[in-house]
Amino acid sequence: MSTYKYNGCGNTFVIRDFEDGMNYAEEATVLCSSEQFDTDGLIVVKQNPLEMLLFNRDGSQAPMCGNGIRCFAKYVLDKGLSAENQFAVQTLAGEMTVDILQHEPFYCEVNIGRPDYSNEAFGAADDASYVNRTIYIDGKEITFTSLFMGTVHTVVFVEDAPAMLESDLGEKLCHHPLFAQQTNVNFVQVLNQEELIVRTFERGVGWTLACGTGCSASFVVARDAGLVKDKVTVHLEQGALTISGTEDVYMNGPAVFEYKK
């Protein structure tokens, strides 16, 4: 069984074909460890129909992954698993549609569906609104908005997103009791109406170089607050994603094959 390493804007994944009887939660903790492939997650590829399973580095399963699905799409192309440039991918968050835009370097656009602000969607621990909710962490006032966009996301607007890497706020929000299933946390700096800088602390992983659904959630919350237009460039530590949409959300970005073992 070959194992492949791919990345989307620096968000790294091991990719393997599905095999019956595997304990993928356990596999993920081994394959993603720094002794092995040192990745943020494990992607398992099912065929007929194409389906993506995503396991975080700690073995927990995530419903969807934006950077992961672009890597999945490049894997489909590299292995000739689809003859089409447009195909559907089943995920736990529903069916996503991939459009391959360019082979080398690889770029695709993915319709990742619609956001859901309802408390049930993202595992809210109470019934109060999670839109612009203010709480105190270590005596500091934090205002955030949570939603389901492919997976569970929380968005916090900040003056300086890269500076948040030095703080433990991402980890503290991720594990906050207000979230029954934890949350991915996105720190968002609005540069102008068409550009954001986003840094994400991921559930089951920690700080990552990029998070596709997180950039999408950040775009949605910024758009709905009237801070950006219907299309933005999101700047990450390694590269950028374009996110757009008024109803369905479209994510456009690269994926890179690193090596196979």
Ligand SMILES: N[C@H](CCC[C@H](N)C(=O)O)C(=O)O
């Ligand atoms: N990195 C992914 C999201 C993984 C989400 C996962 N950490 C979770 O538990 O929800 C992305 O590019 O969208």
